[in-house]
Amino acid sequence: MTNRLFDASVAPAAVPEADARGPWAYLWWLVRVRPWPLVLSAVLGTVWMVPLALIPLVIGRAIDEAGQGAGQAGVYLWSLFALGLGVLQALAGAGLIQAAVGAEAHALSYTHRVLMRQVVRLGGALHGKARSGDVAASAAADVESIGSAFEVVGRTIGAVFAAALVAVALTATSPVLGLAVLIGVPAAVLGIGPLLRPLQERDEAQREHMGVATSQAGDIVAGLRILRGIGGEADFAERFRRTSQEVRRAGESAGRMEAWLQAAGVFLPGLVTVGIVWLGARLALQGTITAGELVAFYGASAFLTLPVSTATEAAETLSLAKVAAGRVCTLLRLTPGSTQPAHPQPLPPGPLSLVDPHTGITAEAGRLTVVAAPADLAGGLSDRLTHPGGPGDDTPVTRLGGVPLDRVDLTELRSRVLRSRPADTLFSGTLREELTAEAARSPEELDRALFAADAADVVEALPAGLDTYVDEGGRALSGGQRQRLVLARALLAASDVLVLEDPTSSVDAHTEARLVERVAALRAGRTTVVFSDSPLWRGVADRVIRLDADRAPGRPDRSAGVPS
Structure with a gap:
């Protein structure tokens, strides 16, 4: 004992x-x-x-x-x-x-x-x-x-x-x-x-x-x-x-x-x-x-x-x-950027919309929205869409499913909204553990996520496939391979809202063409926001929003896709 x-x-x-x-x-x-x-x-x-x-x-x-x-x-x-x-x-x-x-x-x-x-x-x-x-x-x-x-x-x-x-x-x-x-x-x-x-x-x-x-x-x-x-x-x-x-x-x-x-x-x-x-x-x-x-x-x-x-x-x-x-x-003594609200307001079930009155970004529930903005602004914009404003921030708060972000329970917010960035890293451990760390997923769900991220060939090239041990940061992988695996991990989480920052910046045009079509198909019926200036992403979008350097909202690009 x-x-x-x-x-x-x-x-x-x-x-x-x-x-x-x-x-x-x-x-x-x-x-x-x-x-x-x-x-x-x-x-x-x-x-x-x-x-x-x-x-x-x-x-x-x-x-x-x-x-x-x-x-x-x-x-x-x-x-x-x-x-x-x-x-x-x-x-x-x-x-x-x-x-x-x-x-x-x-x-x-x-x-x-x-x-x-x-x-x-x-x-x-x-x-x-x-x-x-x-x-x-x-x-x-x-x-x-x-x-x-x-x-x-x-x-x-x-x-x-x-x-x-x-x-x-x-x-x-x-x-x-x-x-x-x-x-x-x-x-x-x-x-x-x-x-x-x-x-x-x-x-x-x-x-x-x-x-x-x-x-x-x-x-x-x-x-x-x-x-x-x-x-x-x-x-x-x-x-x-x-x-x-x-x-x-x-x-x-x-x-x-x-x-x-x-x-x-x-x-x-x-x-x-x-x-x-x-x-x-x-x-x-x-x-x-x-x-x-x-x-x-x-x-x-x-x-x-x-x-x-x-x-x-x-x-x-x-x-x-x-x-x-x-x-x-x-x-x-460091304080997080977001704090738990005193009286949380629950989110509605099903697909959720995102509306930021400060920038004019509106992502309709269950649709794929592409935001074309300067690269140096994408991080701040996606942060506004996924995190409540900090102390002293007097700008209008983004609404998620009609609920202000600063009134949403943080646990529920993190479980239903996911943000994936180019700087996101892979942790040490087997690739299977890395991809399924958030929740238990079936082999079929894992295969669909890898297929959508065009990462199946990455897994096949590894010595032990999904059971291959990956070093911290995925140092043995190329930039494109790491980016596709990070995207597969984000897709596998199956969150109600997924915000992606330039998810195909490290892949070639042929890979990107396959990837955007598959992501759009996999995320059908769920809210997805992609910050990218790639014409391939604009081609599969339900709505495209252009923002200039002053964060002023531009008019929707109807040629890129109109909500049906």
Whole structure:
């Protein structure tokens, strides 16, 4: 049976809304939403660290017992006590590893889930609000940094508790030495503090450069075929080389500061140990403490380097986690272009009309409408037809089936209206999974969609047909092949309204001629809007609308087809 405490398989819908007001607020939200892995990690961290602190004291007591002639019984008793502490530490250490991994897995899982939910919410608006490199870096490096912070918390709490216990024990034996510990250990930890802010600043700079480099790398890979065609590989390679060198220099700068932090974590507690041993030796020579107590003090002071180094690690990890959480919060605070209306109005059943009073575009229900507009305006126009206006947009709202878009439930809107653009990509996985991801479709429906998109030959040319694994973005396919497969995916969705932006820009004229006839036949009875200036699309259209550069509606082109 799976241990529910360490089970990170929580349904996305069960994850509450994250507190994205700031990095510390987000980290504290992760603690609140599922505290038990962290609590158990802290308890086991304390149980693991305390025996390490007590063993020097037990050994010192055993030495004093032997020196005072208490006999073998006392030595054996204290030895057994030390053995018991060792066994307890071993058991607690095994549990601590599981608990720490559980706490780390919780932070990783929840951060991944809230990021994925935010990406889904933003949808197409994400591209204009954040760099792809920032999203990729947050899903990889930032999530790992946050998880590492949760992993170290248990050991850190145990180290603090054990250090306090040692300080109390040493104070009870010798107030002078106890005072030295109480002053020296916090001073060693505080001495590390001035290094944290520069480290955090350099980590932030490195993270910014990494986001830029990741975005550039993605752009180069996605457009490699085009770069080869125009001879731009060398220029873009040089550009990426300069960016990668900036990432390297930022990483070296952060690494140097991290090295100083690690050195301080060894040097400062080492000074505390040397001071306590020197002071303990003088007290032993004066007869103030016994030989066994001197050994105990030395062992305890040597042990104190562990809590200080653990605190150093925790400070460094939390500094990185703060930077990472800040990046995550930046993404979580992005708002989608469309918001859910307070009182949604249902759409009528059957074919739906599209009417945009601002541009004059009218797509009759169940008909194929072609809009001939400048290429640089097509994206904005299709966005108006498929998305409600954002805040501050005072232009008239497009009506879908007579209902204003800003009053339509977003789930219903996305299920009945589909927009397909040239920039749409293919995801990694088998081609069958890619095409049928939206809903289960029969083999006959899949064949009809591939036929209409003139993509059957693309599937036949693949090694395993529909079961061929396609790389992310379909990099192994030509531009025309990718465009036809993307069109087939859109047709297979069988939405009530389909808006296509220049769907045949990457195919030859013969392929386009077959494709437009088949799409028109397949979409008969459903509303279809095509943004294209191709005469082949105008030839199959029920209505053609021309728009000039000022978005002013032109008169319908009756020669291209009149509604019957």
